[in-house]
Amino acid sequence: MKRFFALVMLLAVMSVPSWAKVPDKDIIILYTNDVHCGVEQNLGYAGFAFCANEARKQSPYVTLVDAGDWAQGETIGTISQGRYILEIMNSIGYDIAVPGNHEFDYGWGQFENFVKNLKCGFIACNIRDLRTGKLVFKPYRILTYGEVKVAYVGATTPETIVKSTPRFFTDDKGNFIYDFDEDETGDKLIASIQKAVNDARAEGADYVIVVGHLGEYDNITEKWSSPFIAARTKGIDAFIDGHSHEVTPEMHVTDAESKDVIITQSGTKLHNVGKVTITVDGKVKSELLNNFSGRDDGTEKIVNDIKSHFEGTLRRHLTNTSFDLKAMEGSTWLLRNDETNMCNVITDALLASARETKTGKADIALLNAGAMRTNVKAGEVTYNDALSVLPFNNTVCISEISGQTLLDELEHGARFMPKQNGGLLHVAGMTYTIDATIPSPVIVDERNMLAGISGDRRVKDVKVNGEPIDPARKYKVVSISYVIYDEGDGHKFEGAKMTEPDYMTYTDAFAHYLRDFKYLPERYRDAQGRIKIVK
Numbered sequence: 001m002k003r004f005f006a007l008v009m010l011l012a013v014m015s016v017p018s019w020a021k022v023p024d025k026d027i028i029i030l031y032t033n034d035v036h037c038g039v040e041q042n043l044g045y046a047g048f049a050f051c052a053n054e055a056r057k058q059s060p061y062v063t064l065v066d067a068g069d070w071a072q073g074e075t076i077g078t079i080s081q082g083r084y085i086l087e088i089m090n091s092i093g094y095d096i097a098v099p100g101n102h103e104f105d106y107g108w109g110q111f112e113n114f115v116k117n118l119k120c121g122f123i124a125c126n127i128r129d130l131r132t133g134k135l136v137f138k139p140y141r142i143l144t145y146g147e148v149k150v151a152y153v154g155a156t157t158p159e160t161i162v163k164s165t166p167r168f169f170t171d172d173k174g175n176f177i178y179d180f181d182e183d184e185t186g187d188k189l190i191a192s193i194q195k196a197v198n199d200a201r202a203e204g205a206d207y208v209i210v211v212g213h214l215g216e217y218d219n220i221t222e223k224w225s226s227p228f229i230a231a232r233t234k235g236i237d238a239f240i241d242g243h244s245h246e247v248t249p250e251m252h253v254t255d256a257e258s259k260d261v262i263i264t265q266s267g268t269k270l271h272n273v274g275k276v277t278i279t280v281d282g283k284v285k286s287e288l289l290n291n292f293s294g295r296d297d298g299t300e301k302i303v304n305d306i307k308s309h310f311e312g313t314l315r316r317h318l319t320n321t322s323f324d325l326k327a328m329e330g331s332t333w334l335l336r337n338d339e340t341n342m343c344n345v346i347t348d349a350l351l352a353s354a355r356e357t358k359t360g361k362a363d364i365a366l367l368n369a370g371a372m373r374t375n376v377k378a379g380e381v382t383y384n385d386a387l388s389v390l391p392f393n394n395t396v397c398i399s400e401i402s403g404q405t406l407l408d409e410l411e412h413g414a415r416f417m418p419k420q421n422g423g424l425l426h427v428a429g430m431t432y433t434i435d436a437t438i439p440s441p442v443i444v445d446e447r448n449m450l451a452g453i454s455g456d457r458r459v460k461d462v463k464v465n466g467e468p469i470d471p472a473r474k475y476k477v478v479s480i481s482y483v484i485y486d487e488g489d490g491h492k493f494e495g496a497k498m499t500e501p502d503y504m505t506y507t508d509a510f511a512h513y514l515r516d517f518k519y520l521p522e523r524y525r526d527a528q529g530r531i532k533i534v535k
Contacts, residue, residue, distance in 0.1 A: 033242030036073025068100025068213030123154030151200030186223030215244030370422025395502030423489030
């Protein structure tokens, strides 16, 4: 069902719903998704603003929509904890927005700042406060275009809890106080979206557009995906999606009443601008725009002014390298199902950082694959490169962890092999083998968090500094709190005892390590075989 196209505009047309009024002018909905701080990349926000200005010349009915994940992904987001991106979005004048999972990456306090300062606010029909049972946001918003009413229903993936930081959604005792309609079947999310659609129709909406940060197929949970939901609901005209970074000009799904629903997604980093149009003859069309070169001068100036505040710090020299450090190839994450030289350098940097603490030397370093976000090219390496690779505000700590817990967590990280998984654990001071021919024995709960292991294990031949791991022994492990204590990627690390609290960011640990070398040593040119994989 998925189709990929580039440098062209592709159209998909739906039949006119029997209940819909016809607008007197085209209703043009321009959308972004998964910008991930790519403010200047590809079309850039200045290109998006230019596209909006051009659309307003065609029709007075222009609406700007974002489907989530704008606050994190580049240094401009890391340095400001997303505030700079919010300023740019406010200047452009978005009308509708749903939170993506990465809008929560800087903690609930910073997310509340986004809620307070994003001029258009958020909508979401499935984020609720468990203490009150009430939704955190309005589930939908109706906008009027002449005599026609269009409802925008918001939905955020239940994967948010494990793909951001689980601790951010709990109270001081570790009890979850926020819920995203996660369950074992997907029924809760479907019911919430259907209720919002029904309520919007009852309020007079002629058309309903779901704006979801849910994803289609790539590395997401099927029961919470937009095609799965669209096929099990009714009354939706189009589904603007995000989360999985797929380039989908149009996808047709038959809904619960055998009617056609369009699903569309524009990729990531503003490679395309998404456009959904409700035409004067009542048809709904979807297309992607990328063949224009104009830029809005006002938006470009705002971006340049913001950059001037921090560019000096980002240019700071760290080291040089005669080879690339690899996290991905094209749009494919290499390190989410294999070891790369990037993983070796960064886990070694974590291990080295432990020597500067009161606790001293650690036995092992661990880091989840999802914590590393881009490549470093051969040549000079700057602080900007370190921040681009490690853009989150993750802090490093040292803990005592039993060998058995380490075995369980390695198993959890390997459960999707050979498919990609941001929870795969890369290591220093340790080696292990993953036999991907064995079905995963990992059991997860409704939030995709480790709940147990039953069956033959895939992870074998685990050694710590060349010696077989002892399940009963306590090991000193340096890692980030996100993995060990915040239950990131569904890891649990039962019984972990912190001996050295968060003493620096993992970005600074990486930067300090790089400064030790005039050139990165040749031993890092290729992956070192710390993880062996039987496929």
